[in-house]
Amino acid sequence: MHITESVITLVLFALLAPVAILPWIGWHYAHYGRLRGWSAMIAGAAALYLCGVLAFTLFPLPPRTAAACVGDHHQLRPLASVADVLRAGHGDLVTSVTSTEFAQVALNVVLFVPLGFLVRYRFRRGLPVTALLGLGGSLLIELTQGTAVFGLYPCPYRVADVDDLMTNTLGAVAGWLIAVAVGRVLPSAVPDHVEDLAGPRLLRRGLAMISDLALAAIAGSAVGGALTLLAEPPAHHYRTLVDLVAIVAVALATTLVVPLLRRDRATVGQVIFALAPARAAAAGGSLAVAGPANVVRRFVGWWLPAAVLIGVEHTNVVAAVMLLLGIAARVRHDRRSPVGLLAGTVTTTRAALPGHDHGRQPQPVTAVSAGGGGTGPAD
Template sequence: MSESIITLILFALVVPLAVLPWVHRQYRLFGKLRGWSAFVAAAGVLYACGLVAFTLFPLPVVTPDFCADRRLIDDWQLRPFASLDDIVRAGGPALQQVLLNVILFAPLGFLLRYRFHRGLPAATALALATSLCVEITQGTAVFGLYPCPYRLADVDDLMTNTLGGVLGWLLARLLAGVLPPAVSEPTDDTAPPGLPRRGLAFAGDLLTIGLTQFACQAALSLAGGRLRDLAGTRWFGVALGAAVLITCTLVVPLLRADRATPGQFVFHLAVLDADGNPAPRPAIVLRFAVWWLPVLLLTSTGHTGWVLVSATVIGLVARLRTDRRSVLGLASRTRTATRATYIAHTTANR
């Protein structure tokens, strides 16, 4: 499997974990997602995944003679500018490797200047430190995970990688007047949240529930023995899913002052009563009974599709109302507002 494919796989695994904190910050600062900021953030995550992939992969198969005939000189190249001899001797392939090392770290320098506003000395030091971590990881066989190194730690890589970081920083400075700001200025977020934002909060709840359940089952599977067997049973999966859903959609809102579920917290929302105060606890229990309890029953019986259909119908009904209140809000006499509205109301009443 090539490093490019591994990069995409890592990206797909990392994004669900990284996207929720980033989305929360976007809505906390701006009240919506900024397209260019999203692109820059995704590019940074993709680059980090690529750096990990090119550092570690392809992983070797350890055989009995894996470390036979290996010497220190095969694992650590400590003579500066030895790559020049390789270029003279091998020509194109060696030159391509040197250029790849430069190109690999250029995005790091670019992001340090463009996204994080680091000066050239700091960017150079960070590029050098990152490259040093890469070379130590390779030269120590992933810190002893393998019996001996399978990649060469090369002092020339430190120089070419650092050079790439410097060139990337200079490129970002050159394009500073052309590119839009990587991070926009904070804005007010007291207007009523739209249906798309509320719908995405529901999707955030489902993602949080799914990731939490997966993490619990993975931990039990790694524990081995009876716990692994228990995690593999269907009834345990259903019970664990129910426990996680109840915790996220009932217990957490009851404990939080703004009555938000995890998904609503991510999208910077709060559940208030008609006067702008936090919804009373009985109303939160009613919201759970009206919406999340049917969701639990449908997902537990394998009818997840009906959850999405029901959410769509509820959204369409709310769209027909001028106040955009959903059946859930009408039944519990609550409304979904932005957390900025909740904070402003709380501050004014102190």
């Protein structure tokens, strides 16, 4: 089966990176209630580091030419990189440490320093765990490169080097030691747990909405691309239509079917950010869990049109509408957006949802308190 570079890029970067990052964000909200301040910066740095390592080790993908598969793409001699550095320097220390060969070795060490730092500083793990994670992560990278992305590419396009296992592991250990030295003077990277009862800010609600749209766009496009690749060649002429149907199908599943099956009526994006829609009540009154009719109105009024626009490559229109929704919600005292008004819902945190089991008696939530502040769209 012939898989184009664009599809590999889509699946390995645009799809796998968010899949790895979004549960990390959801885990923070589930365990700590809020994600803000210094601890949020550390969490964001960890997510960006994961994306950076993925991009650095896999991309760019070279053109599919015969020249790309020429040469040996496996280096299995331990310490061969050290010999290369010494050879490049011709016995001169300054020349050796300023050579391209030394820079390559140093880069492999530096690449895993943040991993070791985060393992010690954020996750409070010991040196043996750090070394094993460095070795395991490096081994996964080398296997990916040495097997041509596990057979997705015609041949290896990066050199799988046994020395990288040692230099990457050394970098992780160095990062752990740096964290030991400076971690005492830095603020705690672990956020304090707070009851997530206050009304969610518009930014958090907007990120949940973006997550739902991104999931539909990425997963739908990946499914559409796979279907066209598996079909006969004439099917490629209908790629746009296939993508449209796939994107709408994913949106249908994540923003209509899943909420109808869940007791809290939350979309997948809202689940990630520990949010849920509640049926709007009179000012000062308590909220109730949203019903199926609210979910259907929300889907028909927003998610379906947005998915169709993304499917026909009008994502810019969706972004503009989201901005307008955020502005409209920002000017209201209760922070309800037009989507929420249409659906008859107000977005609240899952912990504050009436009847939520979180170790305390449910407390009523007012429509005003569920509004929150900040900027961004809301539903």
